Amino acid sequence: MFDRALLRLIRADAQKGMSALMEQYTGLVYTIVKNKISTVCSLEDIEETVSDVFIAFYNQTDHIDLEKGSLSAYLMTIAKRKAVDKFRCACKSKEINMDEDSYIEIPDHIDLENEAEKNSMYSRLIDEINALGEPDSTIIYHKYYYGESAKVIAQLTGLTDDNVRKRLQRALRKLENRLKGDYYED
Numbered sequence: 001m002f003d004r005a006l007l008r009l010i011r012a013d014a015q016k017g018m019s020a021l022m023e024q025y026t027g028l029v030y031t032i033v034k035n036k037i038s039t040v041c042s043l044e045d046i047e048e049t050v051s052d053v054f055i056a057f058y059n060q061t062d063h064i065d066l067e068k069g070s071l072s073a074y075l076m077t078i079a080k081r082k083a084v085d086k087f088r089c090a091c092k093s094k095e096i097n098m099d100e101d102s103y104i105e106i107p108d109h110i111d112l113e114n115e116a117e118k119n120s121m122y123s124r125l126i127d128e129i130n131a132l133g134e135p136d137s138t139i140i141y142h143k144y145y146y147g148e149s150a151k152v153i154a155q156l157t158g159l160t161d162d163n164v165r166k167r168l169q170r171a172l173r174k175l176e177n178r179l180k181g182d183y184y185e186d
Contacts, residue, residue, distance in 0.1 A: 002134070002135060002138060002156055002157045002158060003066050003070050003071045003134055003138075004066060005158075006020060006021060006024070006071060007061065007064060007066065007071065010058070010061050011061060011062075014058065018054065018058055021054070021057070021071070022054055024156075025071070025072060025075050026050065027145070027146060028072065028075065028076065028079075028141065028145060029050050029053050029054070029075055029076075029079045030046070030050050031145075032076060032079040032080060032083065033046055033049045033050050033053065033079055033082070033083045033086075034046050036080065036083035036084065036086075036087055037049065037083050037086050037087045037090065040087060040090040040091060041086060041087070041090050045086060045090065048086075049082050049083055049086045050079075052082050052086075053075065053078050053079045053082050056078050056082065057074065057075055057078055060074075060078075066134075069130065070130065070133070070134045070137055070138065072130070072137060072138065072141060073130045073137070076126065076130070124179070125179070128175055128178045128179055129141070129175060131178065132171055132174060132175060132178075135157045135159065135167065136167055136168075136170075136171035136174070137171075138153075138156070138157060139153055139157065139164055139167055139168050139171060140168070140171055140172070140175070142156065143168060150162075150164040150165050150168070
């Protein structure tokens with residue numbers, strides 16, 4: 001519902017539509033990009049990549065089919081791809097000279113297996129939230145990522161406050177079942 005209106009606005013008035021899209025999703029895109037490239041890229045590179053995500057999104061607006069996914073899903077996919085591209089470029093451009101006396105030491109407090117498992121779980125969580133569809137995924141992101149109230153989410157989605165709270169409860173139940181592997185609907 002909200003995605004369709006936003007996509008129509010982008011197509012009708014690109015400047016207003018993209019401003020609304022960026023206001024809505026910059027935090028999400030920034031977090032995805034930062035998590036992927038902050039170890040090898042500067043703050044400027046992160047910000048440039050975030051801008052590249054929105055430019056790529058705009059260039060694809062004529063091809064977006066909301067039956068296949070939400071705007072947030074499209075943005076997250078573009079963000080992941082752009083971040084991976086930036087990461088690869090950064091790694092290629094940085095020459096790391098290793099001699100006998102230099103090596104990369106991983107601090108004791110970092111558990112690489114645990115970090116990889118957390119990243120995998122985070123990725124699965126994002127995939128499962130997106131699989132819930134609209135407006136449930138938008139409600140979850142705005143509640144738990146942006147920390148917004150039911151009233152604010154209701155204004156964004158065009159639902160009532162009570163409807164947002166009920167949908168949130170149901171969506172969380174579905175999400176829990178999906179994460180456990182029980183893909184039944186209630």
